[in-house]
Amino acid sequence: MSGDVSSGFLGQITLDGPSGTGKSSVARSVAARLGAAYLDTGAMYRAATVAVLDAGIDPEDAEAVARVVAEARIEVGTSAGTELVEVDGVDVAVRIRGAEVTRAVSAVSAVPAVRRRLVDQQRALVEAADAVVVEGRDIGTVVLPDATLKVYLTAAPEARAQRRAAQLGLRTADEVAALAVDLRRRDEYDSSRADSPLRPAADAVVVDSTDLSQEGVVDRVVELARSAVGARR
């Protein structure tokens, strides 16, 4: 059971935006502060990508990808404190963050049948919670169009690349430059696909985190959540 009545928040918060804007870290902290459940939908697309890679098929072969993902059992946890990600009962929480998965995930997540399957699963997981913070690319636009609060996180590309490089422990200028190229490639892929492209929902609050600390963004989202609940009462 999630949803802390004393925190005043019962409802759904969506956090969308490109890579490195702080979605996962902010969503976890906001969920912990509000006593809410937490769902990382990117982890689900990454888990589907593990299934595709293990099947030895080309991630760009949409038909084969759809077939493999339809058969895979993908499980994710909904607690901000722990990370549970499994494919067919195997723990893939570490592997989904690796370079091989990161390279292939945009192609896998562009396949409509993959999205339909995972969106159904996401809605079922969300339904089980009284209060939930969900992060991804299409949560405010497609998965939860009636969410209590929608936030779209942005940040300058250089800041995003620096943050991700620090998180991955990359040191050389070449490594950081390659990561910046990969982020740009993924931004373009995710924003230009036909099915559920990355974009802010019309009613999303856009928060630019370039010059904000992580805690500053968390405070802002918690404040927005409290006023969204107040406005609906």
Ligand SMILES: Nc1ncnc2c1ncn2[C@@H]1O[C@H](COP(=O)(O)OP(=O)(O)O)[C@@H](O)[C@H]1O
């Ligand atoms: N406002 C911020 N300022 C500086 N670093 C941040 C900020 N928000 C998040 N980070 C750090 O940036 C890295 C990437 O954040 P993450 O939450 O994984 O982003 P996303 O889920 O959007 O890809 C993490 O190491 C995180 O701690």
Ligand SMILES: Nc1ccn([C@H]2C[C@H](O)[C@@H](COP(=O)(O)OP(=O)(O)O)O2)c(=O)n1
């Ligand atoms: N709701 C979502 C979440 C992620 N995706 C896709 C697009 C992203 O490039 C990948 C990986 O998402 P993830 O949030 O793990 O990526 P980052 O941590 O921001 O690098 O999955 C999506 O299409 N829809």
